[in-house]
Amino acid sequence: xxxxxxxLYFIVSSLxxxxxxxALALNAFRENLVFFHSPSEIAxxxxxxxxxxxxxxxxxxxxxxxxxxxxxxxFRVTDTAASxxxxxxxxxxxxxxxxxxxxxxxxxxxxxxxxxxxILAKHDETYMPPEVAAALKKAGRWQxx
Amino acid sequence: MANWHRxxxxxxxxxxxxxxxxxxxxxxxxxxxxxxxxxxxxxPRDYQQGDAVRIMFVHVPSAWMALFAYAVMAxxxxxxxxxxxxxxxxxxxxxxxxxxxxxxxxxxxGALWGxxxxxxxxxxxxxxTSVLILFFLYLGYIALWQxxxxxxxxxxxxxxxxxxxxxxxxxxxxxxxxxxxxxQPASVLRMDGPSIHSSLLTxxxxxGAAFAGYFVVVLxxxxxxxxxxxxxxxxxxxxxxx
Amino acid sequence: MESVSEFLxxxxxxxxVWPAFAIAAAVLTLLLAWSLRDLRRERNLLDSLPGRRSxxxxxxAGDDP
Numbered sequence: 001x002x003x004x005x006x007x008l009y010f011i012v013s014s015l016x017x018x019x020x021x022x023a024l025a026l027n028a029f030r031e032n033l034v035f036f037h038s039p040s041e042i043a044x045x046x047x048x049x050x051x052x053x054x055x056x057x058x059x060x061x062x063x064x065x066x067x068x069x070x071x072x073x074x075f076r077v078t079d080t081a082a083s084x085x086x087x088x089x090x091x092x093x094x095x096x097x098x099x100x101x102x103x104x105x106x107x108x109x110x111x112x113x114x115x116x117x118x119i120l121a122k123h124d125e126t127y128m129p130p131e132v133a134a135a136l137k138k139a140g141r142w143q144x145x
Numbered sequence: 146m147a148n149w150h151r152x153x154x155x156x157x158x159x160x161x162x163x164x165x166x167x168x169x170x171x172x173x174x175x176x177x178x179x180x181x182x183x184x185x186x187x188x189p190r191d192y193q194q195g196d197a198v199r200i201m202f203v204h205v206p207s208a209w210m211a212l213f214a215y216a217v218m219a220x221x222x223x224x225x226x227x228x229x230x231x232x233x234x235x236x237x238x239x240x241x242x243x244x245x246x247x248x249x250x251x252x253x254x255g256a257l258w259g260x261x262x263x264x265x266x267x268x269x270x271x272x273x274t275s276v277l278i279l280f281f282l283y284l285g286y287i288a289l290w291q292x293x294x295x296x297x298x299x300x301x302x303x304x305x306x307x308x309x310x311x312x313x314x315x316x317x318x319x320x321x322x323x324x325x326x327x328x329q330p331a332s333v334l335r336m337d338g339p340s341i342h343s344s345l346l347t348x349x350x351x352x353g354a355a356f357a358g359y360f361v362v363v364l365x366x367x368x369x370x371x372x373x374x375x376x377x378x379x380x381x382x383x384x385x386x387x
Numbered sequence: 388m389e390s391v392s393e394f395l396x397x398x399x400x401x402x403x404v405w406p407a408f409a410i411a412a413a414v415l416t417l418l419l420a421w422s423l424r425d426l427r428r429e430r431n432l433l434d435s436l437p438g439r440r441s442x443x444x445x446x447x448a449g450d451d452p
Contacts, residue, residue, distance in 0.1 A: 003294070014288030021281035024274055035270040035325045056325060093264025095193060103327055120263045125332040127198060128342035129189035181408075196398035203411040246418045254407040261403050359415060363422050370426040373433050380436050 036103045039082040049108050055084060056103040056122065064098055077102060077114070084108075088116040095121035155232050155372045162365045169365070173358030180355045183348035191345065200258040202348050205333070206356040207250035211279060212314060214244030214360060218286070219311045222304035231375065232368075234300035237307060238290055239367035243360055245283035251276060263327060271320035272328035275313060282310040296378065 036056030037047070047053060055077055063076040073092070076083045086104055096102060101122030106115050128136075184202035191198035218240045225233035255273070256266040267273065286306050293299035321330045333339045339346055397404040 010288050010292035014285050014292055017281050017285040017288060021278050021285065024278055024281070035268070035327055038325075091264070093262065094197075095262050096264070100193070118264075120265055120268065120327060122327055123193060123262060123329055125329045125335075126340045127191050127194075127201070127332060127345045129344055130192040131189075132342050132344075133192035185408075190398060195400060196404060197400040199397070199400075199404050200407045203407055207411065242422075243418065246414050250411055250414050253410050257403045257407045257410075261400055359419075363419055366419075366422045366426050370422070370429045373426070373429040377429065377433050377436065380433075384437075 038079040039077055039084045040079050042084060042108075043082045047108060049110050052105070052107045054103055054105050055086070055114050055116075056101070057083075059096070059098050059100055059102050061098050077104065084114050085112070086114045086116055088119055090117075090119075092119055093121040095123050100124075155375070158232060159369060159372055162369055166362060166365050169358055169362050173355055173362055176351060176355035176358055180348060180352035183351055187344075188348045189344050194262060197258065197261050198345065200254055201345075202352045204251060204254040204258055205349060206353040207247045207254060208276070209353055210356045210360055211244055211248040211251050211276070212317065213357070214240050214247060215279065215283075215307075215310070215314060217364075218244060218307050219314075222307040225300060226304050226308075231300075232372070234304060235371040235375065236364070236368055237304065238300075239364055239371050241283055241286050241290075242367070243363050245280065245287065247356070247360075248276065248280040248283060252280065265327075268327045270326040270328055271324045272317065272326045275317045275320050278313055279310075279317060282306075282313060286310070296375075 036054035037045075039055070039057050042055065057077040057079045060076040060078045060083055065074050067073065067087075072087060072089045074085065074087045075098075076085050078084075086106075088104065088106075096119060101124060103120045103122050104114060104116035105118040105120070109115050180202070184199055188199065188202070190196050218237045221233045221237035221240065224230055225237060252273075255276075259268075260266045286303055289303045289306055290299050293302060318331075320326060321328050332341050333346070333349070341349065395401060
């Protein structure tokens with residue numbers, strides 16, 4: 001490769017790189033800044049049925065129920081102010097459990113139930129060994145849900 | 146350029162760097178061995194994440210160093226532009242591949258952590274996207290140095306790119322607080338103190354120190370190389386003039 | 388101390404924990420080796436040039452950045 005060709009190649013590749021970075025940034029700023037909507041926002045905004053969006057919140061305690069077919073699962077997602085019923089067929093991440101954060105991708109049906117096509121678990125920023133968690137709960141100093 | 150600060154003098158820098166490097170290298174190796182041992186054998190399982198939490202011990206220090214290397218690059222670029230210091234420009238140039246490597250590591254280990262915990266390798270949330278942009282900024286910066294033959298012009302253009310990219314740094318840091326992201330908020334650098342139990346925090350901090358030591362060692366190796374390359378260029382120019 | 392196989396299983400997360408540590412080791416080792424190789428090449432090149440300046444001599448005005 002000649003020096004000129006090499007220089008051209010690098011200028012093109014760096015411009016492409018910058019272009020990709022800018023495109024990603026603009027894309028992120030347009031719609032992905034808000035990765036999910038909370039149940040309260042959904043109640044306020046009145047999102048129409050069939051429109052795809054992400055719902056995020058906490059899996060309500062004692063709300064998870066297995067369907068009769070064994071693969072459908074239903075639960076409620078809450079932000080303590082409002083909650084939305086969710087139905088999902090398929091795999092669940094390891095951290096999916098009651099009282100933990102969750103982000104579901106899907107849309108509302110006509111009855112206001114969120115039909116999820118994908119479930120992601122959102123964990124919090126607290127890390128500790130199980131014994132410490134148990135001790136905190138026992139002592140009544142548990143801060144979590 | 147006779148008024149350079151002593152350490153900004155490339156020759157004095159070479160002497161200093163060669164003297165300090167072995168000690169930093171030994172300290173880094175010791176920290177790394179201790180850190181890996183603590184991460185894999187001593188640290189307890191997390192109450193929610195089990196053994197998967199151990200990925201944190203490589204993921205989080207990588208992400209810290211990805212940001213730190215960029216800060217070094219940006220400060221050196223600014224110093225290079227303001228004081229027209231060749232050594233400052235070369236410091237920025239030497240830091241870029243290290244920063245790019247740490248960013249790549251943060252992204253790769255993050256994917257390996259996200260798949261079992263979140264249920265996905267990747268999402269386009271504000272945190273992950275802004276770190277991907279950081280990776281492209283590093284690549285663009287490196288490509289810019291390669292693209293321009295004239296050394297002084299390359300240094301100037303690359304420095305301007307590095308400084309423009311600084312806006313991305315606070316976006317990365319605060320993305321998890323400003324917007325709804327799948328990525329969780331900060332655990333260590335937070336106003337009300339770390340939310341990590343000390344048995345998990347200690348290995349994390351030791352690994353962080355080891356990665357910081359690695360950065361210093363590799364930066365000094367790469368910077369010495371850049372200084373020698375500059376001497377080669379100067380020699381060749383003198384010779385071509387006759 | 389648990390058994391070796393139990394340790395290697397990482398509570399079922401072996402396919403994620405071990406690759407994460409392996410990738411980190413690989414990337415850091417390669418970057419270090421690459422940087423050392425470049426430094427050695429540059430030293431050899433400088434030594435091979437006729438009229439090489441002494442390294443103890445301070446840099447002079449007009450050196451390129």
